[in-house]
Amino acid sequence: MLKLLLILVLASLFLTQAAENQLTIAFGSCFKFYRTHDTDVFQRIQSFNPKYFFWLGDAAYIDYMPIIGIWRAEANETRVKEKFDITNDDKYYAQFKKNVIIKGVYDDHDSNENNGGKFNPLKESAKQLYLDFIGESKDSPLRKQDVEKRGFGRGGRGQRERREGGAPRQNRGPRRFGGEQEWTPLTKLGRLVKAGKIKSLETIFQFSIPIKEYQIVDHFLKNLKEEPLALGPVQKQTCAGQRTRFKAYVVVGDGHQHIGLGWKSAKEVQGAIKGAVINAKLNLIPVRKGYWGNKIAQPHTVPCKVTGKEGSVRVRLVPAPRGTGIVAAITSKKVLQMAGIQDCYTQSKGSTRTRSNFLKATFHALKETYNFLTPDLWGHTKLESTPFQEHSEYLAALK
């Protein structure tokens, strides 16, 4: 790590000759220094006589616990300050500070999380401590300046799969390029949802409004579980050989009455899964549940026999008595579980080994539950105006 700093610094000063009218700027980052041994990095930097030194990030690795050897966002302010002090107290740095003007880029010290400070509980105070470290005065406008919420996904877009000293997968959370960015709705429905004009997802389903933005679903369903069910490489032949991509099928559900099936093909597995999750949210459907026999307690099975088909696969869902559980193949079973169906008999036909078709057929069958006109739906339903009609004034005013 020190080597890294040195290399960066040297790179910045390479091929420059100390000249009277020449401006020398040094920059560095990733200063992982633990007082385990002395370092004379700053002395060496100083020998180039830079006018400015810029901290470009990770000025101190405040969330690395050297003894335990794990990465976790620091929850203790004193410890954060301690880590900055390690650098500050370094004898060469003290000298360095006197001779060189030091500035820095905001750094949320999530070292490797790269998520725009999402997991850093001390984000605000860490920022102030960092500014102290850099040497900003107490009343500097930078103190009040809001941070641009951006993280640069190191493994996101690039080809790198291995994360150096990477955080355990659980800590990372849903990966988003760009950290936590504000959602700007692009459709009328999106705008209404964001403004809170629409009370529930069921309104959207009632009027068969196509959902084009996955954030709409996220807004209503906070505890949506995602489960990748099928993942495989697909290839295309080019003049330069084969071009392989990964296709992922993901099922998204709240385990209660909503389910979505999405698929995406992308160059990387992670990207495929991520895209498939979004696609699944866009394809969300309500699932109607019913009773096998007496209407006691909550509905637990499909309301009637429904069948879905995709390709050659036919999947038939049959109501089952309470306690039966889901009698289905593993693939189908997973989908039905996520939909919240507790008991169900299934019959399938066709090439169910074609996972994608099997999944889609099951999904279509579940979709049919709300397409079926049962006698209890025979009553007359009052005609209501669509959300677009109802809130047309609000929408027009937005433009």
Place this chain on the structure above:
Amino acid sequence: MSRKEQDIKRLIASQCHIGTKQLHFDMKRYVSHRSDNGSYILNLEETWQHIKLAARVIAAIDQPQDVMVVSSRPIGQRAVIKFAHYTQASSTRSARWTPGTLTNQSNSASGKFQEPQLLIVTDPHLDRQAIVEASYVNIPVIALCNSDTPLQYVDIPIPVGNRDTKSISMIYWLLAREVKILRGELGQNEEWDVLVDLFYHKEITNDQLGVTDNLVKQEAEGEDHEQQVDGEKADKDW
């Protein structure tokens, strides 16, 4: 003479009742009979009723600009623009319907994403793209249909022989007038001072623009001349 009789006369005068020599099954109910030369004659009673119905639907939309009028046919474009002008609807500015206008909400598209509540179409054959897209986003469609027009995805057809600018314009004129009456801008039996002629499409020839044939010829030759020069240069470079 009642309002209705006047309107029917207008429709006949604009030859709205004359369809094509082909008949589509969907349009069977709107056809009255077949003329001597083989053209199908549309039932103007149906036409008139549907204009009334369409006007009601248009007027029921709270925000006038949520109504979108489309014509890819040049002979219908002026009528569509005028209709939009008088009813504050939105219309397509050019002949080409950019695919994705109703379905592509991404920022990378040229910002032409629209979400109307109603679509009015001049010719389902030519404006097919618009109608199909409307079907993706739950937008009802009113269309001017000829005897050979399929009514797929069309919710309110208005039977009219839409081959000529006169007939198209008359329908739009009547529609606009009806909408204005329903909105209260015009009295029930008031005559609308705007003439149908305003809706007609006019071919603008070079004569009218003041460009004579000679000028056009010169310009064309000039271009050739330039090309020749470039050719010579190209030879030299080689």
